[in-house]
Amino acid sequence: MATKQLQSEPAPTPTRPKSTNGVINGTKAGQGDTRIVVIVYGQGQDKIVSVFADVLGKPFRLASSFGSVRSEDHGTVIGIAASDAKVDVESRDKALIVAINAHCVNLGMPPDIDLSLACDYEFLYTEAPFFRRDLARFIAFTLGQISHHEALITKPRTYFISTTFPDVRTALSNLDILSVGSDAVEIRVDLLKESLVDGSFNSVPSLSYVGEQVMLLRQRTELPIIFTTRCTRENGRFPMDDPELYYKYLYRAIQWGCEYIDVEIWLPEEIRKRLFEQRGNSKIISAFHDFSGTFKWPSAQAQLIFEESRKYGDIVKMITIINSISENYELEYFRSQIRANNPDGPPLSAVNMGQLGQLSRALNTVFSPITHPLLPIVAAPGQMSAAEINGALSTMGQLPKKDIYAIGNFRSTPQTTFFEKCFNELGLPHHFASVDRAVKGSVQTFCLQPNFGGAYLNPPLHANQPYIPVLSDAAAAIGAIDTILVRGEGASSTFVGDNASWKGIRATLTRDFAPSAYKDRAAIILSSSEEDAASAIFALRSLNVGNIYTVGFKARGPLSSTVEPFTSIESVQKVDQPFAIISALPPEKSHLVQPLLRHFSKLGSKNTGKVFVDLANGPRKADPLAVAEASGWSAYGVADTSAFTTVETLRLLIGQNIPYSFVRLASGRGLY
Numbered sequence: 001m002a003t004k005q006l007q008s009e010p011a012p013t014p015t016r017p018k019s020t021n022g023v024i025n026g027t028k029a030g031q032g033d034t035r036i037v038v039i040v041y042g043q044g045q046d047k048i049v050s051v052f053a054d055v056l057g058k059p060f061r062l063a064s065s066f067g068s069v070r071s072e073d074h075g076t077v078i079g080i081a082a083s084d085a086k087v088d089v090e091s092r093d094k095a096l097i098v099a100i101n102a103h104c105v106n107l108g109m110p111p112d113i114d115l116s117l118a119c120d121y122e123f124l125y126t127e128a129p130f131f132r133r134d135l136a137r138f139i140a141f142t143l144g145q146i147s148h149h150e151a152l153i154t155k156p157r158t159y160f161i162s163t164t165f166p167d168v169r170t171a172l173s174n175l176d177i178l179s180v181g182s183d184a185v186e187i188r189v190d191l192l193k194e195s196l197v198d199g200s201f202n203s204v205p206s207l208s209y210v211g212e213q214v215m216l217l218r219q220r221t222e223l224p225i226i227f228t229t230r231c232t233r234e235n236g237r238f239p240m241d242d243p244e245l246y247y248k249y250l251y252r253a254i255q256w257g258c259e260y261i262d263v264e265i266w267l268p269e270e271i272r273k274r275l276f277e278q279r280g281n282s283k284i285i286s287a288f289h290d291f292s293g294t295f296k297w298p299s300a301q302a303q304l305i306f307e308e309s310r311k312y313g314d315i316v317k318m319i320t321i322i323n324s325i326s327e328n329y330e331l332e333y334f335r336s337q338i339r340a341n342n343p344d345g346p347p348l349s350a351v352n353m354g355q356l357g358q359l360s361r362a363l364n365t366v367f368s369p370i371t372h373p374l375l376p377i378v379a380a381p382g383q384m385s386a387a388e389i390n391g392a393l394s395t396m397g398q399l400p401k402k403d404i405y406a407i408g409n410f411r412s413t414p415q416t417t418f419f420e421k422c423f424n425e426l427g428l429p430h431h432f433a434s435v436d437r438a439v440k441g442s443v444q445t446f447c448l449q450p451n452f453g454g455a456y457l458n459p460p461l462h463a464n465q466p467y468i469p470v471l472s473d474a475a476a477a478i479g480a481i482d483t484i485l486v487r488g489e490g491a492s493s494t495f496v497g498d499n500a501s502w503k504g505i506r507a508t509l510t511r512d513f514a515p516s517a518y519k520d521r522a523a524i525i526l527s528s529s530e531e532d533a534a535s536a537i538f539a540l541r542s543l544n545v546g547n548i549y550t551v552g553f554k555a556r557g558p559l560s561s562t563v564e565p566f567t568s569i570e571s572v573q574k575v576d577q578p579f580a581i582i583s584a585l586p587p588e589k590s591h592l593v594q595p596l597l598r599h600f601s602k603l604g605s606k607n608t609g610k611v612f613v614d615l616a617n618g619p620r621k622a623d624p625l626a627v628a629e630a631s632g633w634s635a636y637g638v639a640d641t642s643a644f645t646t647v648e649t650l651r652l653l654i655g656q657n658i659p660y661s662f663v664r665l666a667s668g669r670g671l672y
Helices: 047-056 082-088 113-118 132-142 148-152 207-220 243-255 269-277 300-311 326-341 355-363 386-395 416-426 442-447 473-478 501-509 530-542 569-573 587-603 624-630 638-654 660-666
Strands: 036-041 060-063 077-081 097-104 121-125 159-163 184-188 225-228 260-264 283-290 315-321 348-353 368-371 403-408 431-436 452-462 480-487 494-498 523-526 548-551 563-565 580-583 611-614 634-636
Touching: 036 047, 036 082, 047 060, 047 077, 047 097, 047 132, 077 082, 082 113, 097 113, 097 132, 121 132, 121 207, 121 243, 132 207, 184 207, 207 225, 207 243, 225 243, 243 260, 243 269, 260 269, 269 283, 283 300, 300 315, 326 348, 326 355, 348 355, 348 368, 355 386, 368 386, 386 416, 403 416, 403 442, 416 431, 416 638, 416 660, 442 452, 452 638, 473 480, 473 494, 473 501, 473 530, 480 530, 480 638, 501 530, 501 611, 501 638, 523 530, 523 587, 530 548, 530 580, 580 587, 587 611, 587 624, 611 624, 611 638, 624 634, 638 660
Parallel strands: 036 077, 036 097, 060 077, 097 121, 159 184, 159 368, 184 225, 225 260, 260 283, 283 315, 315 348, 403 431, 403 452, 523 548, 523 580, 548 563, 580 611, 611 634
Antiparallel strands: 452 480, 480 494
């Protein structure tokens, strides 16, 4: 129970840097880091510079030194060869430049350590296969254009799964299933085993091996990564005699773009403070573990540990061994006091270990560590799966059984079997049913059922429903409700109308591109009506696009500003290269977008970022996706947007995360 670093007088929490996150009020893309992006590339790898530029929606040029980068280069991605970068990387203007060392592992590992440490960040990648979405996520996160954390802290419950494999390659084939219900995935660096030539293992895996493991994990999951180095005294394998070793690994995790860094409180304050100040857009989990069995939640020591942890933590984690089930109730009282006395403080994740402490695992709501039957070992005594926690909550009456519906045209509603598969995997008690919306008022009939727990609607409802008194900002602006939620219990419950479709479209648009790529760029939407196009308009607006041009309709509603129709061929010809074209036309008319795709492909280079999304669902006369791809567009179909929309719908309805990859896997990569 390491307390020697604790001080009797808790110091005030340092002022945190102003957020440059990518989401404002859950919808609007932030600007993030506006410095000039300089990519340091290895021998023969200059093409990676153009990929970074394309993901950011910017032009690029190659330079011979950092000294040649000037303020006039704002808006351009600069590439510098590693051999040239070493000359003046240390003396670069850090207020002007953000330096990223892009190292292809096929060239050998490790990269030049001095160059790695001199740069702000490091992106490790494989030449084949190349995962562009990994690069898009990395650059969007490190530049502060997206923030997983700000979305997660608003959820009623969050979980993370710990990969306890000695080599993450072993987990990759099952990762889609392992991560169902998880909001983040932890890589236990201390449990990794790096083989040596003689068949033995490194006592501590090298940074080279760990970096490659992080790369492999990030290539295969969209979940935020928690980077953890657990010491021997806290049920881990990292030695405790060299605190600087921890700093070395944890700082590199920040450079690799890991979203969460687990920092143990026994580490010297100077190291914890340094990591906190250098964390960039990563978040620090300030962790305390006690295996002695003598720690008590009602003690002054518990409060002191929290105060010390919060100084350099975005989340405080406190984990202990207990001797009596009553200590779970002591923890709950401690948790309630922390919440009451620290309304603006970092969230507390606290559980008791062992079988006696499993109740606390069910009651903890912030980043509860979970396991899975497919994992080789549990990361801590008494750890439970998401299904086991949900089962316990159901037994205690904290997760009552509800009836959840897909309401609409039966052909267009998701298959009941898919949702039931998700519910079963999560151990949820709910019942799911697909039903037809036959007559006016039938939706209200389902809402008034005593066990109604929410509904997915396809086609959506108009937003002005008298029995749905509360609307999300998105549903109100779009004018359509595709998800009905129940908030509260019993007589105090109310219905909330929300819209998940726009999030599915936005997630598709940013799958291979950073949000900033769309800023102030033109976009085109084709649709037979404003109603069908509203979700697409809202999604584009959330990415700060410039003018939106329309074909087939004229916008007149609340989303009509900076939206203007094409009225003639001449008006089309006056528009510069659009960054995105979205077709919301019905299947029988979807071919009408093809002339626009061909026209604008002639105006821009094939290497220029151009995105096409086809929302048509059903048989069609031609294949606009094939035309788009042949014309140099990054093309996405309704299977992509529907899968992302399903992810968002499930988050709204059941409050738990079903990864996009699992949706595509479980639905056979078709629509459903």
